[in-house]
């Protein structure tokens with residue numbers, strides 16, 4: 001009795017593995033520096049065995065079978081880790097699609113002159129396609145997770161509180177000031193005020209693209225909180241177009257100390273602290 | 287009014303707001319809208335998209351580049367949601383009216399920032415607000 005496609009591939013699994021790994025290594029895009037040869041081999045071997053065990057079954061299309069679930073699990077792990085490491089979808093795709101190529105080339109040699117039976121190649125095609133879809137689904141959702149995480153990381157790091165002078169803090173805000181970010185900004189600022197015993201805080205908004213009613217409200221809240229801590233808050237970096245928009249919107253910033261630029265704010269902070277910045281006059285030697 | 291360019295953006299969560307605003311910014315730059323008008327448009331858009339997220343949970347925005355003559359092009363944004371609708375639109379359009387505990391400036395402020403402002407709202411069905419800002423004026 002002739003061997004089934006699954007049994008045949010099982011017998012030839014060493015050749016398939018070699019050919020598949022070669023295909024993967026040939027792809028220029030593969031980041032050699034990220035994934036060692038050995039790692040590719042290990043991942044490939046594990047996955048190959050689970051795929052062959054699916055092909056050996058009658059119902060190879062059944063995505064609920066324990067064999068399929070095992071393969072899916074391995075694949076999910078691989079595409080997740082590749083997405084996290086910054087692989088492109090192409091580099092990830094080569095992994096699955098390369099296996100199809102390896103299967104078919106081994107089978108072609110096996111069947112020599114006659115063609116690979118249609119049903120068999122169809123079986124392989126369908127299975128690999130199902131696995132490829134799974135790969136991309138996991139790949140994309142892991143990428144989205146990376147992006148979400150980066151977004152929150154950026155909002156953390158992009159709100160530094162700088163001590164510009166004894167008693168004066170500056171806080172440049174870049175990007176959109178949403179509720180989550182305001183919380184971070186406010187906490188950082190209030191903590192730094194206590195820590196450095198500062199009495200003036202300058203909130204620079206030159207990097208904020210638009211001040212709508214929500215941003216304005218957040219600014220007002222931050223100013224009030226600062227005042228409660230016994231410090232004065234100056235808002236600087238109000239660009240002309242922002243000033244016009246704020247007026248039309250109807251936001252009242254009259255109770256808030258605002259300045260056009262950070263330099264202006266600093267000057268006014270010096271004045272409040274009764275500090276004077278002067279050019280030194282060189283004394284004549286004699 | 288003729289539409290030159292049209293795109294629909296789904297608004298489902300906070301992150302979509304930044305994407306949407308960047309898109310409007312690109313549209314405004316495409317027609318070379320001046321900085322002041324662009325900032326006004328972006329701010330009005332920001333108010334309306336926020337209202338959509340807060341009061342209707344989600345919705346969509348249709349962004350269009352529109353023209354009425356060789357001299358006047360602009361951007362029209364249509365905010366469509368299937369939320370609860372606005373119970374008293376006259377009140378909602380007055381400064382300081384809010385059902386939340388906000389400033390209540392979103393709707394009236396947005397109206398002052400654009401050239402055309404049009405609201406259709408049906409209680410229990412949803413709200414559609416369309417704003418147009420001309421490149422000049």
Ligand SMILES: Nc1ncnc2c1ncn2[C@@H]1O[C@H](COP(=O)(O)OP(=O)(O)OP(=O)(O)O)[C@@H](O)[C@H]1O
Nearest residue numbers: 213337341371378384385386388389390391392393
């Ligand atoms: N898309 C909407 N669906 C249902 N109700 C809305 C919608 N947009 C606005 N409203 C209602 O209209 C009121 C006024 O809106 P407006 O944007 O002017 O003020 P606000 O959102 O309460 O405060 P602010 O925008 O100043 O932070 C809201 O409190 C809300 O009850």
Ligand SMILES: [Mg+2]
Nearest residue numbers: 333337392393
């Ligand atoms: Mg509002």
